[in-house]
Amino acid sequence: MMLKTFRRQCPAAARNFLCASRIRGISTVTPSDAQRNTIFALSTPPGKAGVAVIRVSGPDALDVWKRIIRNARRRGDLGNGIYYQPEQRKMEKCKIVHPESGELLDDGLAVFFRGPKSFTTEDVVELHLHSGRAIISAVLSALATIKSCRPAEPGEFTRRAFLGGRMDLTQVEGLRDLLEAQTDTQRKLALRAAAGDMRVRYEELRTQIIHCLAMVEALIDFGEGEEIEEGIYEQAQVEARNLLRAINGHLNDSRRGEILRTGIRLAIFGPPNAGKSSLLNFLARREAAIVTPIPGTTRDVIELSLDIGGLPIIVADTAGLRKTEDLVESIGIERTKKAVQDADVSICVLSLPEMLNSVVSPSKGKTSLITENTCFLLNKADLLDSTIPTASLGVASQLLERAMGKEANGEKMEAAARWENIWAVSLQNGKGTEEFLQSFAKSLKHRYDISADDNVLNDSYTPLITHTRQRVHLESAARFIEAFLSTPPEDVVLAAEELRYAAQAVGKISGLIDVEDVLDVVFKDFCIGK
Numbered sequence: 001m002m003l004k005t006f007r008r009q010c011p012a013a014a015r016n017f018l019c020a021s022r023i024r025g026i027s028t029v030t031p032s033d034a035q036r037n038t039i040f041a042l043s044t045p046p047g048k049a050g051v052a053v054i055r056v057s058g059p060d061a062l063d064v065w066k067r068i069i070r071n072a073r074r075r076g077d078l079g080n081g082i083y084y085q086p087e088q089r090k091m092e093k094c095k096i097v098h099p100e101s102g103e104l105l106d107d108g109l110a111v112f113f114r115g116p117k118s119f120t121t122e123d124v125v126e127l128h129l130h131s132g133r134a135i136i137s138a139v140l141s142a143l144a145t146i147k148s149c150r151p152a153e154p155g156e157f158t159r160r161a162f163l164g165g166r167m168d169l170t171q172v173e174g175l176r177d178l179l180e181a182q183t184d185t186q187r188k189l190a191l192r193a194a195a196g197d198m199r200v201r202y203e204e205l206r207t208q209i210i211h212c213l214a215m216v217e218a219l220i221d222f223g224e225g226e227e228i229e230e231g232i233y234e235q236a237q238v239e240a241r242n243l244l245r246a247i248n249g250h251l252n253d254s255r256r257g258e259i260l261r262t263g264i265r266l267a268i269f270g271p272p273n274a275g276k277s278s279l280l281n282f283l284a285r286r287e288a289a290i291v292t293p294i295p296g297t298t299r300d301v302i303e304l305s306l307d308i309g310g311l312p313i314i315v316a317d318t319a320g321l322r323k324t325e326d327l328v329e330s331i332g333i334e335r336t337k338k339a340v341q342d343a344d345v346s347i348c349v350l351s352l353p354e355m356l357n358s359v360v361s362p363s364k365g366k367t368s369l370i371t372e373n374t375c376f377l378l379n380k381a382d383l384l385d386s387t388i389p390t391a392s393l394g395v396a397s398q399l400l401e402r403a404m405g406k407e408a409n410g411e412k413m414e415a416a417a418r419w420e421n422i423w424a425v426s427l428q429n430g431k432g433t434e435e436f437l438q439s440f441a442k443s444l445k446h447r448y449d450i451s452a453d454d455n456v457l458n459d460s461y462t463p464l465i466t467h468t469r470q471r472v473h474l475e476s477a478a479r480f481i482e483a484f485l486s487t488p489p490e491d492v493v494l495a496a497e498e499l500r501y502a503a504q505a506v507g508k509i510s511g512l513i514d515v516e517d518v519l520d521v522v523f524k525d526f527c528i529g530k
């Protein structure tokens with residue numbers, strides 16, 4: 001029989017035959033990935049730098065140590081195949097050598113973590129080398145020659161930490177956000193999640209649901225009146241109602257956590273030539289957009305990521321709003337409208353002198369874009385009589401109100417005034433701009449519940465939801481609790497089932513149960529070596 005057919009028809013026998021022939025030396029064994037269960041990767045960015053860290057994790061990490069580490073003060077091989085054991089969690093100065101040829105690859109430091117007291121919960125070796133491309137590549141190639149080792153997949157170290165129970169999914173997400181954090185607020189938010197803050201809060205919710213479930217299950221097991229207090233079902237319903245209120249409180253958070261994590265979307269809009277692109281350039285502190293005296297200079301949406309007072313902002317400069325027959329410009333204007341509607345906050349830039357001379361009505365054609373999330377920047381104050389105080393909120397808001405006249409939506413204006421979001425500036429000579437920036441950052445912090453003084457996220461206001469995945473599961477938990485609340489005591493078995501589903505939904509957030517399908521989604525954005 002041809003070997004191929006034999007393999008297909010009797011896979012197990014073929015495996016045995018192949019193994020036996022390899023043992024007899026007919027061919028060399030190439031271990032599968034499952035057999036090469038010790039992984040390695042560079043955990044620092046590649047390139048020229050002071051230090052590079054290569055991580056090795058898995059059942060054979062200690063064996064890797066013995067094969068490539070030579071400690072000047074201790075003899076590696078103590079005879080009779082006995083090697084010295086590295087001290088745990090202690091950096092050792094050493095030479096790193098090729099496991100086969102013994103060639104010196106680098107002089108460095110190494111540290112051994114005995115599982116489960118390591119990041120991955122497995123045995124881990126960390127090699128601290130000089131960071132140079134040739135050194136890194138030589139050490140990685142040397143590790144690849146060890147049969148039990150293979151290069152790690154992106155996020156595989158963290159995946160092992162999760163599977164080893166070292167972290168839950170909210171911590172994994174927090175760690176990923178931490179690596180991607182661009183601003184101070186993002187760093188603080190991510191750090192809390194990575195440290196297990198959210199894990200504890202979600203666990204509390206789950207425990208409370210399980211407590212309700214336990215009461216209902218007690219009824220099923222014993223029945224009302226039998227060794228069990230009266231009104232237990234009602235008690236479970238009261239607890240569930242309080243729980244539902246708490247969950248809804250988190251769900252109705254205006255997506256604070258998600259917005260802070262991904263960045264606050266800010267759209268700049270207004271009539272042509274008002275100074276929108278000048279504002280973008282001022283915020284970016286560089287000539288990011290073209291500024292000219294020709295109305296209609298900006299035709300498309302220009303987006304930039306910025307850090308304003310520690311907050312992550314994705315700012316969009318847009319085409320000026322006006323009636324036009326020009327096809328390109330009208331496409332640009334449609335895009336402007338979409339950008340403003342999709343934004344979390346918007347700034348309507350108007351020319352103060354033109355407003356006063358009634359050349360433009362600020363509300364014309366833009367009323368639908370003005371919401372309680374809109375603020376106003378009244379620009380070109382330098383062109384006015386110097387008696388008008390540029391940064392005076394009172395004067396500016398009066399001007400705006402007067403200019404908007406009856407067309408202004410009273411309620412929206414009130415909301416706008418409450419948020420103190422009207423400023424008068426000159427983007428050309430800089431007058432009032434720094435005050436505007438400080439005041440704008442302050443109002444954003446107020447809006448997203450971030451303490452203005454030290455820019456620390458308020459303890460009690462740290463958002464619980466930072467990812468859509470978490471929101472989806474929490475929404476489904478809320479639906480199951482609602483279903484429980486509307487189930488009469490006669491259907492106690494059904495009621496218990498609803499609570500069980502609610503607990504499962506919250507459990508999926510931390511990944512404590514049934515998460516195979518979400519793992520790939522959560523880990524896919526990690527880099528190799530993490």
Ligand SMILES: Nc1nc2c(ncn2[C@@H]2O[C@H](COP(=O)(O)OP(=O)(O)OP(=O)(O)O)[C@@H](O)[C@H]2O)c(=O)[nH]1
Pocket residue numbers: 271272273274275276277278279290291292293294295296297298299318319320321379380381382383425426427428429
């Ligand atoms: N005097 C004065 N001129 C300004 C001020 N800010 C901007 N300008 C000028 O106004 C003109 C238009 O500025 P832009 O920033 O391009 O205005 P825009 O709103 O982006 O215009 P479009 O892209 O055409 O919609 C330019 O010539 C700027 O130099 C200001 O505070 N005072």
Ligand SMILES: [Mg+2]
Pocket residue numbers: 276277278289290291297298317318
């Ligand atoms: Mg422009």
